[in-house]
Amino acid sequence: MGRIGERVMGIIEVSGTGILSLKDSDCDNLIGAEIIFINNESTHSEVSAVPTTSASTVMINGNNISEEQNYTLSINLFISMAASSSTDFVQAQSDNLPHVDIFMVMQYIASSDCYTAAEIKGIKALHSMRAKYINAAVGYVQPERCGDLCKIVAQICPEHKIRSKNYGVHMEVDEKEEEVRYVTCQDCPASGGGCKHALALLMWVHEKSTQPATTEIECYWKKPKLTEIGNKRKFINTSDFGREAHFNVPGASTFMSQFMDAVKEAVPKPQVQLLKYYDEANNLTKLSLHHLFINFGKNQSTADFLMYASTNMLASVCQHTERATIEQQKSQLWYEIRYGRITASKLYAAAHCQKSEGVLVEQILGACKFKLTQAMKRGQILEKEVLKELEQSIKKKIQKVGLLVTGDHPELGASPDGLCEDTVIEIKCPSAAKTFKNYLTKDKQIVAKYKAQIQLQMLLFKRKNGIFCVADPNFEQTRQVTIVQTTLDEMYINDLITKAKLFWKNCIYPILLSSVK
Template sequence: MAFFGWKNFGPFQVTSSLGHPIVGRNSTNCVVRGVVTPETSVNNTAYKVTVSIKEGSDMIEQAMCHGCQGATSGCKHVIAFLFWLHRRSEEPSRTEVTCYWKKPVLSDIKRLEPLRAAEMGGPSCSAQQTIDSEACFQEIVGKLKTLNIKNQLTPYIGIGIEPSLYDLIIHRSIFKFKEADGFEDAELFQSYLVSLMSSELCNNIEKETICQSECKLWHEFRFGRVTASKIHEAVHCKKTDGSLVESILGARRLKDNAHLERGRVLEKSVLQVVEKELKTKIEKCGLFLNSEWPVIGASPDGLNNTHIFEVKCPASEKTVTNYVKNGSVATKYMYQMQIQMFFAGKENGYFCVASPDFESTRNVQIVPVVLDRALCTDILTKAVVFWSNTIFPVLFKMV
């Protein structure tokens, strides 16, 4: 859902996308269940949504969307259902009982035929909105702030995190830069971004994003930035509109497969083996930013007081040499390690490559890496040139 996505929940969309509500009540709670038809795929199975409300105080204790991939970080199906409940609660009492036990209107749409502009009629009187949506939204925001509630809406309205942290999200900072009459100059924008950054803010961002890919903010701060895992490609990229640019801007997503899934599953186990081998404790970490290089970011898989750790899990013996050959880290991953060490403030790192048969052997090749500051400066300088020429122009036009 976009930042201003709440405005999309007009009376028709909310009413037409929801159906089959069920109400269950006991002495303490009222539980309402319903189904919400996804507006982008009206013929797909509807999502089941449940809302639990505390009787007496009318407080929402829990709101969940079942079977939705975005449910863990919040999805708009729950919000649509809550808006539907809110509108039902504001309806005047009537003698006639309205039946809500019916299929969502959207679920009956089989095919949308194109409609010419000339065939569209003007708005009817009955279609006029009677509820002040802006006042309703502001009332909700006020309650969220007063009660310090974190839910699906809070990331979009700046609640639950220090406001200045949000200013370091690239697309938001560009928006503010343009509002301040900034023009399309990548170097000038980076100077503006540096003015917003501090060591304290960068440390707070690292703490807030410690869950990495499971954290929404981690994705927000990475958007539009060249990260350590892509920096080798960025340094050598000659295209201004290729797959690398698309992936940095979120337009291209790496397809998941069994090898990637294996890497995610094994990462924790590999680090445990490394801990035992090196007799050290490895801590989780988030996204590291650096005020000197504001459009670059790095997220090691772990760290301790002196080292960062990066884990790779090749699927076959043939692909092991893509990572380590003759005891040396491949250039692509050496670039990644160098930037991770530089941003994390560590002089050393360990490149940990799990054996293809790690599940049975528990073997891990651990290669030590030493920080090379001159190499880092060269890499970062070239990466910023790439960002200025390819990423910034697109971002500037987007907001």
């Protein structure tokens, strides 16, 4: 009976408090016992047990034991590991553990023959050494010092069999050389190859020995917390439930929104994954064609879908979305709302395209991936500077705007570079003189592609006027901007929209519909 967690069986008759006689010479080193009575009807009753002054007896406190009834005893006896050698083992405390720093831990794992396998040195080792596990599984720790050597014995509860006896683990530390000499598990079948229980004790000693000093000494001679799982209350009676709730909780329909509001209020900019599904932008994605198609009945006509989309695209939500996408390319919502829609810059091409497959379809669906050229990067940088020059020229403040979609034209969208009272602003920044003609003709007329762009911007934003600006290729030095003013031509733009919508119906709608089937 000299091993930790030794279990014996016997028959006794007790009533209230009794004495259990143990006929084993090794009980001279008995430190504690845990007695569980199992009666003839297999009902469990936990009682406490402590060693008496007699080396071979244990005092049992069982107030709920019936008189004159035979009980089968399941006894977990906790025997001092010093039983086989000396009596110098003591109960572990926060002030008598050997110091084991992280370098000693890593040196031991790196040099030990038991921890050479990749899986032991990786995930399995980390799993065994996590703080939550070691603090719950390790218990009944005892150190013994002999010169510079400190031996430690402990019990570790196996997490896969918490009802079976605990495993005994031995460890030895050379305090002078600051070296962990060995850590071995006495009971685990996998101990020969370096088991998790040895690593658990190693990390437990490291954690406890490197903690800052406290005002009170903590004792580590105690039962592993893991063994207490399921030993408490096994069930609850319905009579224990109250007839009425003791506190009010929000309803299921409002709980999450109230919770996320509280998170936002407590933390200015919370980095919470859950917040992505409850933020303002997520609610605005309801305007995306993909979201509309998901809620739209399948196998219906294009006209039915456009009617459904128009009904659900409220003007107030569309305006809110426009304000939320002011950053344009920097906004994820901007890309979400653009998906599947013909934007102003693609209107002219869509009105004149007859191909159901090609670059234009890929661009509208967001499948065409391209890298920004130096000219594009330059244009993005210069845009703010050009707007400043334009403000000085027209003596008016220009407002930055986002992507606007409307219920009148659900499949279209526009995002001009600025808005000024009754005027939309569109800016182009060519990088060379030869590309200047791509935007304006020789007589300073807007070319057809960009005329269609600014005309759709004026229509969707309900503005009568537009300003088309083309920066000088050497704008950084000259600060010159060519300004062309235009007015809304409803006949021209409506004709282009009709052609572009036909392209969307034949080439884009079938793809969007099939993507949600």
